[in-house]
Structure formats: C-alpha cells, structure tokens
Amino acid sequence: MSDILKVENLNKSYGNFTLADVTFSLPEGCITGFIGINGAGKTTTLRALLGLTKKQSGNIQFFGLEMGKNEKQIKDRIGIVLDDGCFYEELSLAEMKSIISSAYTAWSDQDFKRYMDLFSLDPKSKINTLSKGMKMKYALALALSHNAELLIMDEPTSGLDPLIRSQLLKVLTDYMENGGKGVFFSTHITSDLDKIADMLILINNGRIVFQEEKDFLLDTYRIVKGDVNALTDEIRKLFLSISETAFGFTGITKRAAEVQSFFPDAITERPTIEDIMLANIGGYKK
Amino acid sequence: MMLFHLLKKEVLIVKKYVLIMLAVAVLIPPFMLWRAPQYTGVLGFMLSVIFCVFMLLQYVSLKEYQFPKAATLLCATPYSRKMIVLSKYIFCMATYVVCCAIYGIETLVIPGLGSCDIKLFVLMLFITSVFIGVYLPVQYKLGYEKTKFVFMVVIMASPFILPLLMKMENVNLDFLSLLSPILAYGEITLLSLGLLIISIFLSMRFYSSADLA
Numbered sequence: 001m002s003d004i005l006k007v008e009n010l011n012k013s014y015g016n017f018t019l020a021d022v023t024f025s026l027p028e029g030c031i032t033g034f035i036g037i038n039g040a041g042k043t044t045t046l047r048a049l050l051g052l053t054k055k056q057s058g059n060i061q062f063f064g065l066e067m068g069k070n071e072k073q074i075k076d077r078i079g080i081v082l083d084d085g086c087f088y089e090e091l092s093l094a095e096m097k098s099i100i101s102s103a104y105t106a107w108s109d110q111d112f113k114r115y116m117d118l119f120s121l122d123p124k125s126k127i128n129t130l131s132k133g134m135k136m137k138y139a140l141a142l143a144l145s146h147n148a149e150l151l152i153m154d155e156p157t158s159g160l161d162p163l164i165r166s167q168l169l170k171v172l173t174d175y176m177e178n179g180g181k182g183v184f185f186s187t188h189i190t191s192d193l194d195k196i197a198d199m200l201i202l203i204n205n206g207r208i209v210f211q212e213e214k215d216f217l218l219d220t221y222r223i224v225k226g227d228v229n230a231l232t233d234e235i236r237k238l239f240l241s242i243s244e245t246a247f248g249f250t251g252i253t254k255r256a257a258e259v260q261s262f263f264p265d266a267i268t269e270r271p272t273i274e275d276i277m278l279a280n281i282g283g284y285k286k
Numbered sequence: 287m288m289l290f291h292l293l294k295k296e297v298l299i300v301k302k303y304v305l306i307m308l309a310v311a312v313l314i315p316p317f318m319l320w321r322a323p324q325y326t327g328v329l330g331f332m333l334s335v336i337f338c339v340f341m342l343l344q345y346v347s348l349k350e351y352q353f354p355k356a357a358t359l360l361c362a363t364p365y366s367r368k369m370i371v372l373s374k375y376i377f378c379m380a381t382y383v384v385c386c387a388i389y390g391i392e393t394l395v396i397p398g399l400g401s402c403d404i405k406l407f408v409l410m411l412f413i414t415s416v417f418i419g420v421y422l423p424v425q426y427k428l429g430y431e432k433t434k435f436v437f438m439v440v441i442m443a444s445p446f447i448l449p450l451l452m453k454m455e456n457v458n459l460d461f462l463s464l465l466s467p468i469l470a471y472g473e474i475t476l477l478s479l480g481l482l483i484i485s486i487f488l489s490m491r492f493y494s495s496a497d498l499a
Binding site: 014047050051052053054071072075076080082083086087088089090091095098099100102103104105 | 298353355
C-alpha cells in the first residue's frame, strides 16, 4: 500500500503552542482518524498540511508530490471540509458553489446535484439559514463533487446530533467504496472512529503519540480492574494509566498478559478508543 | 478564468451595495452640477470615483472580516493566495473603469458637466492607484480593524486636508498640455501602473505569509 500523505518533521510554533517534529503517513485506502483533545494540535497540523498556516520546517507530500512545489495540482485532488462557518454566509448555496466549483478542474455538477438531493439541500437557500448539520452536509457536498482522491476534514462531527453524524459516516464509507483513496479527519469524538476508522493517529501537546491500526490498538490495550491491595510499584509500572480507590483499581495497559499473571482473577475489558486516547495522554479515569 | 470567478466572488459578497454604488456614481456628477456648479467636473468625478472604489472595497473587506474562514476555505482550494489578492485589485480597477464609463456617458448627455477629458481619467487613475496602492497592503499587513483605525486617523485629519482639496478646482492641469499629451499621460499612467504593481507585490507577500483564521 502506497502512502497518499507523508508528513516528516513538521514544525510550527506560535504563542505558547508548538507542533514538534510531527511525522506520520496515510496509507492508501484507509479512513484515518486524527485524534486528540482540544488544543492538542489537530487543527494546526491540518492547516499546515494545506498551507493555510506557514510551517517553519518539515516535508509534506501528497500522492508522492511535494506540497510546496505542486500546491495547485495537489489541492485539485483533495476535498476539504473545515470546521463550522467557512462560507460567505449571506450567499445562497448555489452562489457559494459557483465560487468553489470554478477552482476545480474535475468539478461535476451532476455529483453536486446528487449530494444536494441526498442531503435535501435547496440551492436557493441562504447559507445563514442552515443549521450546523446542514452546513456540514453542504460542505461535504462541495468537497465530494470534484472527484477528490483524498478527503480532509477538520472536526466534521463536532456539535452534530447522532443522526446527522451517522449519515455523515455513511457518506464517508460510501465515498471509500466508490473509489476514494483516503479520508483523514480530525475529531475528539472518538465514538465515530470506533465505527469507521481503519487507522488512528493520536496527537498531544503538538507531538504525535502514536499511529496505529485501530484493530491493533483495540486488540493490544486492555482495561484491568482488580484489588488495590495487590498493587505494587512494579505492577503499577505495567499500566499506562491507573486510578485507585479504597474498593479497587482500574487501569489500562498494553501488557495485559503480564498483568494477568499477577492478577489471575482480575476483570479485563476491551477498551474504547477514548479509553486508549486518555490513557496515552494521562487523563484516563473510570 | 479563475481570476474572473474570484472577481465574481467580490461582486457577489457585496451585491447588495453594488447597485447603490452604481446609483452613487451616476448621481454625484449631476448632483454637484445642481447644488455646487463651481465644483462640477474634476471634483464631481473625483468624489464619485473615490466614493465608489472606497466604499465597495470597504464593504468587501467588511464581509471578509465577518466571514474570515471563507477566505481560508478558498485558500484550501486550488485558488492561490496570489490570485485572491490580485482579484481585489482588479475589482477596484474595474470599479474605477465603470465610474469612468458612467461619467463619460453623462458628459455626453448632460452638457453642463463639461467635456470628457482624458486628463481627468488619467489623474483619477493616479489618485485611485495611490489610494488602493496604500490601503490594500496596509490591510493585508495589519488586518481590517487596525487598518480602519489608521484610516480613521487620516479621516480625522481631513479637516486640515480638505481646504487644500477644495482648491483643486484652481489647480492648473494645463501644464500637462505643455508636454506632449501622449508622453505626459503615458508617464502618469505608467507611474500609476508601477505603483499598483509594487502594491500588488507587497500585498501578495503579506498575504502569502499570513496564518489564516
């Protein structure tokens, strides 16, 4: 599998925040979730990838092409969904579409109409009359109507109700089935990723913590619950994160087999992505 | 072609005001003739151009300020930042050309406005170039709010500048006719274009290095 996006040693700092040596890659054919808490650096990374904020150093390649030298060509092959409010809100959907569509060489009015119908959007409506969910659907219709090979989305499900979120996730899986080469989306709502992601990248404090396949993560990590009296410092080291009360402990570990050898009677559970994320950034408590 | 669509975008986001400004461009010269005939001609045309170009540019900037992420989305598409900057200048110059055309037609149908003189258009091209040549790079560097403040200061200083401006009617532009007309107008036009090119270059540089919202 070749990489459709490759980021090496991306650095960017402003104010008190620094993206430090961000390195990851997106294999072709995967839906990749870019996870992290608010302020972890997700949006800054996406913006640096798209040239919306200037990187200080680092190498970014889309489809094997250097971003700095092939920006226009690369952007022509990418669909973008930014967080809420990225339109001239006083325009109608048709007017905004006429501006965006002209930028793309492979724009398809037929595809756009299909998505508008699918999402029950009226081209004559003003953008400022749409709900947040409808705006997100409209953004998706724009992003998917020019045969984009890669879809990049910044917090697309944030603030949306469960029904719209599930519709959106369905559109993403359909997009991949219909020839899309990849989806890369940032989110802090990890339950969405439980459903559709193939690959996960965790960022915290501007640094990449891990990049792993979702199934590998879910198979590797375990939540362990047991008697607090049996805990020793040596055993505690086997956990990424642990919370203790008078009644017992709950911890998350990557070394489940070793832990179980100390606690044969302990209860082990399969974690969610949120559990894994919080354990890795030190915020796990259950 | 992309530039044309970006220009269309500028018109679309201020479409409510475009007709008003067209009316202003049409009405100012005859209004000046009616209410202040001594200021008809240079000053009437000058006011209509400054008013239309400045107000429309202000409205465009206001809309960009109100919806900053829209420009971010445009920059995430194949539209380049340089092209986005260039479209602003073309929008301003297109407004100037429309004002010239309106004034030209008015001088044909309203005899009191005087003749349609090329030196007037050249002079206004120079003034417009100086105005947007300064305004746009400052705005790309400082942002909408700070630029508004800077220009507010300029406007507050206008009571001191206005008396000089009022004397414009007495400014003798005949020195231009002493020179070979093609040479004089050509030089001023070239100077205006030179100013615009430098300004466009600066604006592109400022906008290209800006971190977008």
